[in-house]
Amino acid sequence: MTRTCDVAVVGGGIVGMAHALAAARAGASVTLFERDERAVGASIRNFGLLWPVGQPAALRGRALRSREVWLDVLKRSGAWYAEVGSLHLVRHADEQDVVEEFLATTPDAVEHGARMLTAAEVAERSSVATTDGLRGALWSPTEVNVDPRTAIPAVAQVLAADFRVDLRFGTAVRHVESGRIDTTAGEWTADRIVICSGNEFQALYPDVFADSGIRRCKLQMMRTVRQPSGWELGPTLCAGLTLLHYRSFAHCASLDALRERFAAELPGHLADGVHVLVSQTADGEVTIGDSHHYGITHDPFQHETVDREILDYFATFAGLPRPQIAERWHGIYPSLPTADADLVVSPEPGVTVVNGLGGAGMTLSFGLAEEVVGSWS
Numbered sequence: 001m002t003r004t005c006d007v008a009v010v011g012g013g014i015v016g017m018a019h020a021l022a023a024a025r026a027g028a029s030v031t032l033f034e035r036d037e038r039a040v041g042a043s044i045r046n047f048g049l050l051w052p053v054g055q056p057a058a059l060r061g062r063a064l065r066s067r068e069v070w071l072d073v074l075k076r077s078g079a080w081y082a083e084v085g086s087l088h089l090v091r092h093a094d095e096q097d098v099v100e101e102f103l104a105t106t107p108d109a110v111e112h113g114a115r116m117l118t119a120a121e122v123a124e125r126s127s128v129a130t131t132d133g134l135r136g137a138l139w140s141p142t143e144v145n146v147d148p149r150t151a152i153p154a155v156a157q158v159l160a161a162d163f164r165v166d167l168r169f170g171t172a173v174r175h176v177e178s179g180r181i182d183t184t185a186g187e188w189t190a191d192r193i194v195i196c197s198g199n200e201f202q203a204l205y206p207d208v209f210a211d212s213g214i215r216r217c218k219l220q221m222m223r224t225v226r227q228p229s230g231w232e233l234g235p236t237l238c239a240g241l242t243l244l245h246y247r248s249f250a251h252c253a254s255l256d257a258l259r260e261r262f263a264a265e266l267p268g269h270l271a272d273g274v275h276v277l278v279s280q281t282a283d284g285e286v287t288i289g290d291s292h293h294y295g296i297t298h299d300p301f302q303h304e305t306v307d308r309e310i311l312d313y314f315a316t317f318a319g320l321p322r323p324q325i326a327e328r329w330h331g332i333y334p335s336l337p338t339a340d341a342d343l344v345v346s347p348e349p350g351v352t353v354v355n356g357l358g359g360a361g362m363t364l365s366f367g368l369a370e371e372v373v374g375s376w377s
């Protein structure tokens with residue numbers, strides 16, 4: 001028997017679920033197919049940071065819209081989250097130069113509350129940041145900390161309960177063509193099919209991906225033991241290396257001097273793409289990462305030298321009551337070789353491939369999905 005829906009979505013990570021939500025909100029009947037019994041891809045392996053401050057000005061609106069949708073979904077589900085903002089800690093003159101240039105040249109971030117804090121103001125907001133040698137920090141109030149391991153299932157729960165999305169976990173999609181989708185649970189017809197297959201981009205419409213030059217980025221991550229009862233991270237933390245990483249800072253001419261110093265002082269960190277972000281989980285553990293290695297095929301191993309670089313850099317700017325590491329893992333996301341924020345392609349009528357959000361899928365997916373679904377009408 002062939003079943004039918006208005007919109008079929010392939011992939012139960014954040015990108016697929018965001019498209020399911022946008023389509024259901026637009027009035028469509030939606031069926032979502034996820035190969036695994038639950039999402040175990042990039043969407044549950046990340047920091048859970050909604051990070052508008054890291055997005056270039058052109059994407060800030062999309063990031064802030066995504067933030068609104070996240071807050072609505074999180075409130076509906078009761079899942080843990082913290083609207084804590086972020087601190088880019090500044091410990092060197094060249095880091096201060098970049099932050100000051102960013103503030104002087106990025107008016108929309110300033111409009112949304114970004115500003116420089118003194119070391120004393122940082123100490124008032126964070127018990128975790130090391131104040132010795134601290135010059136201050138870039139404060140931004142827009143960042144939200146979710147716990148991906150609880151937030152991603154919470155999105156699925158809201159899709160099913162509040163938006164009547166038909167969730168088909170444990171169902172792999174074998175073939176897609178205009179209007180038709182063949183799965184391990186049978187065949188569906190659908191007016192629209194959205195393919196959000198994350199890393200598994202070599203299976204459906206492989207030519208789309210080959211043409212894009214997409215690669216995979218492998219990232220190493222760690223999580224501490226639970227911190228003492230009642231402990232809270234407060235604002236999510238990062239430091240100088242992160243200024244090299246996010247595209248919001250890429251236009252700053254003062255980055256060259258910063259990069260030169262890090263190339264001399266921490267060449268291993270630059271070679272391994274290490275910058276360090278710190279977030280909290282629903283149970284009061286702390287997630288610390290990450291590194292960035294690019295290629296099509298990665299080894300499956302966790303490299304101790306890379307974890308050491310991450311933890312050594314973390315120790316230069318922060319300290320935890322209980323620093324012991326309880327878990328180590330890696331995540332992989334597809335990454336575009338260009339400055340494009342995403343890959344949205346229609347390989348045949350009624351079929352849309354959405355991928356390539358790189359390290360910003362949690363931050364941008366809900367907003368992007370509304371734009372994609374809005375473009376259909």
Ligand SMILES: Cc1cc2nc3c(=O)[nH]c(=O)nc-3n(C[C@H](O)[C@H](O)[C@H](O)COP(=O)(O)OP(=O)(O)OC[C@H]3O[C@@H](n4cnc5c(N)ncnc54)[C@H](O)[C@@H]3O)c2cc1C
Nearest residue numbers: 011013015035041042043046049173198331360361362363
């Ligand atoms: C370590 C790490 C840290 C990160 N930190 C952040 C962060 O703090 N903030 C942020 O904004 N972003 C972050 N990101 C990026 C973010 O996690 C990704 O951009 C996002 O999760 C990608 O979502 P996705 O849905 O495309 O992929 P996935 O979550 O991998 O989901 C794709 C799903 O599609 C399913 N699938 C594939 N093919 C089929 C098929 N044929 N049939 C059925 N199902 C199929 C797979 O099983 C998979 O579940 C991070 C990523 C990593 C790896």
